[in-house]
Amino acid sequence: MRLELKAFTINRTRLSERMTELSKIGQIGETGVARLAFSAEDKLAVEKVQAWMKQAGLITRIDHFGNLIGRMEGKQSTAPVLMLGSHIDSQPYGGRFDGVIGVLGALEVVETMKEQNIIPNIPIEVIAFSDEEGSRFNKGLFGSRGICGMLEEGELDRTDKEGMTRREALTQFGCDPEKLSESEYKKGSIAAFLELHIEQGPILEEKNSPVGIVTGIAGPLWATVEMEGFAGHAGSVPMSMRQDALVGAAKVIVALQELTSKDPSAPTVGTVGSLRVFPDSRNIIPEKVSFTIDLRDINIKRRHRLEDELKSKIDAIAHKHKLTYTINEDTNSEPRYCASWIQDMMENEAQQIGIQAPKLMSGPFHDSLALSYVCDYGMIFVRCKKGISHNPKEYATIEDISLGTELLYRSVQQMQKRLDNIY
Numbered sequence: 001m002r003l004e005l006k007a008f009t010i011n012r013t014r015l016s017e018r019m020t021e022l023s024k025i026g027q028i029g030e031t032g033v034a035r036l037a038f039s040a041e042d043k044l045a046v047e048k049v050q051a052w053m054k055q056a057g058l059i060t061r062i063d064h065f066g067n068l069i070g071r072m073e074g075k076q077s078t079a080p081v082l083m084l085g086s087h088i089d090s091q092p093y094g095g096r097f098d099g100v101i102g103v104l105g106a107l108e109v110v111e112t113m114k115e116q117n118i119i120p121n122i123p124i125e126v127i128a129f130s131d132e133e134g135s136r137f138n139k140g141l142f143g144s145r146g147i148c149g150m151l152e153e154g155e156l157d158r159t160d161k162e163g164m165t166r167r168e169a170l171t172q173f174g175c176d177p178e179k180l181s182e183s184e185y186k187k188g189s190i191a192a193f194l195e196l197h198i199e200q201g202p203i204l205e206e207k208n209s210p211v212g213i214v215t216g217i218a219g220p221l222w223a224t225v226e227m228e229g230f231a232g233h234a235g236s237v238p239m240s241m242r243q244d245a246l247v248g249a250a251k252v253i254v255a256l257q258e259l260t261s262k263d264p265s266a267p268t269v270g271t272v273g274s275l276r277v278f279p280d281s282r283n284i285i286p287e288k289v290s291f292t293i294d295l296r297d298i299n300i301k302r303r304h305r306l307e308d309e310l311k312s313k314i315d316a317i318a319h320k321h322k323l324t325y326t327i328n329e330d331t332n333s334e335p336r337y338c339a340s341w342i343q344d345m346m347e348n349e350a351q352q353i354g355i356q357a358p359k360l361m362s363g364p365f366h367d368s369l370a371l372s373y374v375c376d377y378g379m380i381f382v383r384c385k386k387g388i389s390h391n392p393k394e395y396a397t398i399e400d401i402s403l404g405t406e407l408l409y410r411s412v413q414q415m416q417k418r419l420d421n422i423y
């Protein structure tokens, strides 16, 4: 299903041209982008978007977290803001669309409002959050957690591969790491947050839908399992007498795969992505194996049930192979749901423009995750080719991105009406 061009309010050409121009900053190869957080390329990209914001008549600033913010004043300048945005930093071997469509799409929305002579009641802020990816300092959502007052101890002391601390990188970027608290948003000062983002998964493509409405961000359970048996000579210990930790681990990996595939209609996913074998030698029976578990689901009850089932599987497997084991939880975060009133509104707006926007959960994190702790939020996903992301092969058509942006534009108009009644 495709919208006729005349039905668009937003300016598709402008959006497309900006996307192309931004993709040249930190370009790698034909289609890739490397814009690590707080790097020279990142700075250039921020300055470029800032110039566009100014052109659109926004009041801009770069806060102490390195977030770029463009504000469209509302009739009630002291009211909480409606915030729109995402990020423009990238993975070291990333694509042109991840984050970018959410920032340039948001800018397109407010610029279109200006052109339509719409003055919002409450202020609208377009934000490009700093260091969403977390690739450089190994911990992401920096800018978004920052403004929500959610940074943890020692975050400024984290170092990149060259040994530069985040504090130094921030200073180099032009920020003052001693003044971070000045850039936090006070409780209640963000009315709601909307983010447009590529799906980074294959569901919309499979459903043949250009855009989707996100129901929430699945909370992952990250755990490390260690199984211990007894090493022995691979040539002499009879099979019946072995305590092979790797055999146990292999059975657990299969069990996780089976448990998470049981209900094909559920979005549950389970992955063992890292495995360490000790002593890791071809002629020694593995004595110790540790591996990671990544389990995600939008339904926390179902996830808890699967966790319990997995635990009893691990216990049974360990017993059978005479192994001991430990399970350590590294991260256990709950799913964060998009506000249902925002989902309904988006669904309604999608219908208005004749597109079917299925609802789907987000497996990956986004800046929205941080914002979900301080305000209602909603997300629109745009179909991307084969679900490929964090890769120069990442691709979404400008038609789909424009549809997502149009839906964002229309949603913002509806939200303004709704928020008008509150503030």
Ligand SMILES: [Zn+2]
Residues within 6 Å of the ligand: 087, 098, 099, 132, 197, 366
């Ligand atoms: Zn992203």
